[in-house]
Amino acid sequence: GDPVDGLETIGQGNDPLTKVIGQGAQAAIELSYEHFPKATEKTLDLITKVGTQVGNGLDVTVKYIDDKTGNVASAKWNKLGKATQDQIRGGGRILSVIVPAGTAGKIVKGIKEAKALRKLDKLIANGKNNSADWANSQFPEKYGPPYTPGTKVTDFVSDGKTKFVRVVSNKSPQKGQWIMRQSDIKGLTPQQIADKFALENVPTGITSIKPPKGVKIRTGKVNENFDRPGGGTQFQLLDEIKGWSNVTPF
Structure with missing residues (x-):
C-alpha cells in the first residue's frame, strides 16, 4: 500500500x-x-x-x-x-x-x-478519460493545441479541498483557466516553468486558487507551443470560479 x-x-x-x-x-x-x-x-x-x-x-x-x-x-x-x-x-x-x-x-x-496529492490522484483516477485530440478540437483553430496529440485527458470534479497555483506575467491576467500543482513547479526558475508548461511569456508572479466542490476540471500533458517543449501536467478549469489570491512576485 x-x-x-x-x-x-x-x-x-x-x-x-x-x-x-x-x-x-x-x-x-x-x-x-x-x-x-x-x-x-x-x-x-x-x-x-x-x-x-x-x-x-x-x-x-x-x-x-x-x-x-x-x-x-x-x-x-x-x-x-x-x-x-x-x-x-x-x-x-x-x-x-x-x-x-x-x-x-x-x-x-x-x-x-x-496526503493532499494522494487525494488528487484518486479524484483523477476516478475521472472520465477522453482523447487529447478531441480536447484540442474544442479550441478555435488559431489556438495552438494545448494538449499533446495522441495522449489522453481526464475530466474530474473538484472535492473543494485541493489548492492549485497559476503563474502569470505582466501580459497575462490573474484569473484564467490554466492552473497547475504547486509541487510541479517547485524548485524551477521562471524560465523553466515557461518551458515545462509552454507559456507564451516567462512568468513574473504566482497566484493560487482552491476550486470549490463540484467544479469541473480537465487535466493532461502540455503540448509544445511558443517554441517551448511543454511536457508538464496542466489542469484546465472548465467552470469560471472566484477566490483567487493576490499575485505574489517571484
Missing part, C-alpha cells in the same frame, strides 16, 4: 519525532532503531515517498552496518539506490536515522502535502 498510509502517528504528537518538534528543538534528531524501530522505519518511508513526490528537499542520514566491512557507515538515505536501501533495511542493519536540524518540521508538513 501507500507508505503515507502508515505515517498517521507522525505529526499527531504520539511519536518521538513530533514530541521533539513540540518541544521546540532546533537541533538534529537521532532516532535509534533499537529503541524506536517503528518511528525509524516510518521516517525512512516518508523521506522516500514524500521527499520525491512533494520535492521538499527532505533528507536524512542513516547509520548502518556495512555488509562488506562490518563497520558502522553513514550515508544520505535518498542518495542511496533503491536496491541498496532494500538491502540495508531487509538485513536489519540500520542503527539509527538522523534528521537534520530544521528538517523535522518539514517532515510533518510533507505528510500533509503528500
Whole structure:
C-alpha cells in the first residue's frame, strides 16, 4: 500500500519525532532503531515517498552496518539506490536515522502535502478519460493545441479541498483557466516553468486558487507551443470560479 498510509502517528504528537518538534528543538534528531524501530522505519518511508513526490528537499542520514566491512557507515538515505536501501533495511542493519536540524518540521508538513496529492490522484483516477485530440478540437483553430496529440485527458470534479497555483506575467491576467500543482513547479526558475508548461511569456508572479466542490476540471500533458517543449501536467478549469489570491512576485 501507500507508505503515507502508515505515517498517521507522525505529526499527531504520539511519536518521538513530533514530541521533539513540540518541544521546540532546533537541533538534529537521532532516532535509534533499537529503541524506536517503528518511528525509524516510518521516517525512512516518508523521506522516500514524500521527499520525491512533494520535492521538499527532505533528507536524512542513516547509520548502518556495512555488509562488506562490518563497520558502522553513514550515508544520505535518498542518495542511496533503491536496491541498496532494500538491502540495508531487509538485513536489519540500520542503527539509527538522523534528521537534520530544521528538517523535522518539514517532515510533518510533507505528510500533509503528500496526503493532499494522494487525494488528487484518486479524484483523477476516478475521472472520465477522453482523447487529447478531441480536447484540442474544442479550441478555435488559431489556438495552438494545448494538449499533446495522441495522449489522453481526464475530466474530474473538484472535492473543494485541493489548492492549485497559476503563474502569470505582466501580459497575462490573474484569473484564467490554466492552473497547475504547486509541487510541479517547485524548485524551477521562471524560465523553466515557461518551458515545462509552454507559456507564451516567462512568468513574473504566482497566484493560487482552491476550486470549490463540484467544479469541473480537465487535466493532461502540455503540448509544445511558443517554441517551448511543454511536457508538464496542466489542469484546465472548465467552470469560471472566484477566490483567487493576490499575485505574489517571484
